[in-house]
Amino acid sequence: MDRIRIVGGKELNGIIPISGAKNAALPLMIASLLTSDTLTLENVPHLADVEGLVRILGNHGVDIAVNGRREHQDGSYARTIHFTCRTVADTTAPYELVSKMRASFWVIGPLLAREGRARVSLPGGCAIGTRPVDLFIEGLTALGAEMEIDGGYINATAPKGGLIGAHYTFPKVSVGATHVMLMAASLARGTTVIGNAAREPEVVDLANCLIAMGAKITGAGTSTITIEGVPSLSGARHRVLPDRIETGTYAMAVAMTGGDVTLTGTDMTLLDTAVEAIRRAGAELSAVEGGIRIIGHGQAIRPVDIVTEPFPGFPTDLQAQFMGLMTRAQGVSHVTETIFENRFMHVQELARLGAKISLNGQTARIEGVSRLRGAPVMATDLRASVSLVIAGLAAEGETMVSRVYHLDRGFERLEEKLTRCGALVERISD
Numbered sequence: 001m002d003r004i005r006i007v008g009g010k011e012l013n014g015i016i017p018i019s020g021a022k023n024a025a026l027p028l029m030i031a032s033l034l035t036s037d038t039l040t041l042e043n044v045p046h047l048a049d050v051e052g053l054v055r056i057l058g059n060h061g062v063d064i065a066v067n068g069r070r071e072h073q074d075g076s077y078a079r080t081i082h083f084t085c086r087t088v089a090d091t092t093a094p095y096e097l098v099s100k101m102r103a104s105f106w107v108i109g110p111l112l113a114r115e116g117r118a119r120v121s122l123p124g125g126c127a128i129g130t131r132p133v134d135l136f137i138e139g140l141t142a143l144g145a146e147m148e149i150d151g152g153y154i155n156a157t158a159p160k161g162g163l164i165g166a167h168y169t170f171p172k173v174s175v176g177a178t179h180v181m182l183m184a185a186s187l188a189r190g191t192t193v194i195g196n197a198a199r200e201p202e203v204v205d206l207a208n209c210l211i212a213m214g215a216k217i218t219g220a221g222t223s224t225i226t227i228e229g230v231p232s233l234s235g236a237r238h239r240v241l242p243d244r245i246e247t248g249t250y251a252m253a254v255a256m257t258g259g260d261v262t263l264t265g266t267d268m269t270l271l272d273t274a275v276e277a278i279r280r281a282g283a284e285l286s287a288v289e290g291g292i293r294i295i296g297h298g299q300a301i302r303p304v305d306i307v308t309e310p311f312p313g314f315p316t317d318l319q320a321q322f323m324g325l326m327t328r329a330q331g332v333s334h335v336t337e338t339i340f341e342n343r344f345m346h347v348q349e350l351a352r353l354g355a356k357i358s359l360n361g362q363t364a365r366i367e368g369v370s371r372l373r374g375a376p377v378m379a380t381d382l383r384a385s386v387s388l389v390i391a392g393l394a395a396e397g398e399t400m401v402s403r404v405y406h407l408d409r410g411f412e413r414l415e416e417k418l419t420r421c422g423a424l425v426e427r428i429s430d
């Protein structure tokens with residue numbers, strides 16, 4: 001099992017190319033199930049989750065062709081992938097495949113819309129909370145589907161003639177359930193209005209791709225999305241939007257280590273709330289042509305309280321990294337997690353590096369320390385892992401992060417990107 005060894009204490013200086021967003025690429029890939037034409041996606045990151053979904057889509061009959069060579073852009077390797085699902089070969093998404101990744105459950109939407117039925121295993125994903133699927137069941141039921149749970153699977157059946165447009169308001173904001181409703185309603189008969197929809201940029205990206213495929217969608221990016229169903233969708237070419245979580249992660253790393261880094265291929269407007277928090281912590285961020293420049297001062301980090309919220313609030317996927325940054329603040333800060341009930345697994349690992357954190361329900365109190373010291377730590381989930389990496393970059397001495405397969409789910413060529421900016425980071429494959 002691979003480990004990552006970090007020798008901390010170096011400033012970061014240089015350029016970090018930001019990859020396409022994992023959380024946009026996954027639903028976009030799944031949208032290829034909605035059409036018999038080819039959906040071409042550019043800027044697809046090379047990640048374990050993407051590879052896992054390639055296997056799942058292959059099982060449903062999607063033919064997948066990666067451009068012979070990956071295009072070289074400012075030192076990053078984005079791939080263009082063509083997805084063609086002439087006919088759906090199998091409407092079952094089995095446990096062995098779905099249990100590894102939460103997003104693979106989302107195939108339920110297109111399979112149901114196109115084939116009238118789907119049998120999909122209940123999902124897995126990061127162990128950050130119970131993560132139920134009740135909102136998917138309610139939403140698809142509102143479109144006329146019959147949904148039953150049987151032996152760890154959801155059996156979904158559309159009415160004769162297909163799903164039927166409806167008005168449905170989510171009782172709680174869900175990114176995944178919004179993606180699924182968008183895809184399912186695009187091929188339903190009549191008009192669907194989704195209330196309390198997720199407003200995340202990845203939802204807008206999916207909607208834009210579906211529109212390019214012929215869907216009639218308005219309001220994506222607001223809480224009310226209207227979808228007028230169409231009988232069929234065509235192929236399209238679409239570029240995956242930049243990864244705002246990767247962007248925020250590297251910005252926090254620089255804020256913590258100090259240095260001067262330009263993040264290219266990304267856009268500040270994707271993460272306003274996080275940018276504001278990092279600025280309040282004392283780093284300088286500015287929009288430059290094609291990206292964001294960040295100047296960190298390392299030592300003089302100010303304490304900042306944050307509360308995670310659905311977009312446009314502070315993203316839960318940056319909570320662990322921000323807590324890492326706050327471990328070295330000059331004072332006490334509070335981090336409150338409102339999205340997932342068990343997303344504090346990094347607390348005990350950060351403590352191994354010398355962080356002083358106490359938990360009270362969903363709020364962590366972080367008392368900043370003047371220095372962290374390297375130690376062996378264990379990655380527990382995707383974002384927790386990277387918080388350990390950035391804390392390790394700012395710690396004195398050696399930090400060894402084990403179980404880095406979590407990291408490989410969502411960070412493309414992390415060691416290489418950091419090393420190019422002067423960090424001492426290496427992967428050790430045992």
Ligand SMILES: CC(=O)N[C@H]1[C@@H](OP(=O)(O)OP(=O)(O)OC[C@H]2O[C@@H](n3ccc(=O)[nH]c3=O)[C@H](O)[C@@H]2O)O[C@H](CO)[C@@H](O)[C@@H]1O
Pocket residue numbers: 022023024026102103129130131132133134135136137172173174175176177316317339340341
């Ligand atoms: C692949 C992907 O894009 N993953 C992201 C997506 O996950 P995901 O789409 O799984 O997260 P959701 O937005 O659905 O979850 C938000 C909250 O709703 C709850 N919920 C969700 C569905 C449901 O049927 N019932 C229910 O109660 C969840 O347990 C959680 O408490 O959005 C999360 C919130 O921004 C991010 O942390 C994940 O990185």
Ligand SMILES: C=C(OP(=O)(O)O)C(=O)O
Pocket residue numbers: 023101102103124125126128317382383410
């Ligand atoms: C929680 C995440 O992923 P998933 O929803 O796939 O578990 C994440 O990207 O931080």
